[in-house]
Amino acid sequence: MTLQLFGHPFSSYTWKALIAFYENDTAFTFRNLEEPGAAEELEARWPLKLFPVLAEGDRTVLEATAIIEYLHVHHPGPVSLIPADADLAVQARMLDRVFDNYVMGMMQRPVLNSLLPEDRRDPIGLDEAMAKLDKVYAWLDAHLAGRTWAVGDSFTLADCAAAPSLFYADWVHPIPEALANLRAYRARLLARPSVVRCVEDARPYRHYFPLGAPDRD
The missing domain is CATH 3.40.30.10 (Glutaredoxin)
Incomplete structure (x- = not known):
């Protein structure tokens, strides 16, 4: 089928x-x-x-x-996105949720806020979301020290989540220059052929981004 x-x-x-x-x-x-x-x-x-x-x-x-x-x-293939090692699998699933809930979830706040009528927007909630995103950025930067991918040397479920999360989050709330590990990780993700394909296929739709897509990436 x-x-x-x-x-x-x-x-x-x-x-x-x-x-x-x-x-x-x-x-x-x-x-x-x-x-x-x-x-x-x-x-x-x-x-x-x-x-x-x-x-x-x-x-x-x-x-x-x-x-x-x-x-x-x-439909398994040569790249096992769920690690065979049970402990690494737990880490991959945990980081999958971190990227979805605390990077993508926080990034979406200003996007969704911009779509609301002016009188329904929430600047306080927006500031709180960006403060949380700063904390997550710093946590991820420390976590990624010495790692190629989210859970070590192998590309996993966590990296599938990280690529779009960090791609769009950096548009909304740029990753600080001081967080070199996280910035380098984002760059590695965007150089991965599977991610490059997604970026290029999405390029014609950038005008949909409510906050205005930056002229990069």
Whole structure:
């Protein structure tokens, strides 16, 4: 059965799933939600219409992390994104949540805030989110000392999450120059062929970014 991934090329969480496909050259059909019929098929499988969503036959898998886990179990490839070592697997899953919840989650606050009417915006909550992001940046910088990837020398689920999180977070709230480990890690992620492909495929949609995409990356 053909794997189908419903998503959008500019979506951070779609990137996360796409990176897993590209790392192992896993065959699939990408259902771009701007194409006719794709959004309706997505809604039929998942009424909340959130994405990415993976479909294989009658089976539907929601959420990027679960999609990567599904590929690991049912369509494994040479790049094992879930480490075989149980302790490293725990670390990869933990950092996956760190990047999703505390990097991407905080980054999305100013983006979503900018979409609200002026009288509904929350400058105090926005300042608190950026303060939390600064703390996460510093924590990650210390964590990454001496590491190539998030949990050591192997590219994992955590790095699939880190690539879009740090790509967009640095647009919204630049990583300070002093955090050399984190900045170098972001650069390594953006040089990874699977991530390069996502960046280039998303480039035509940069005008969608509500805060204005910077002229870099």
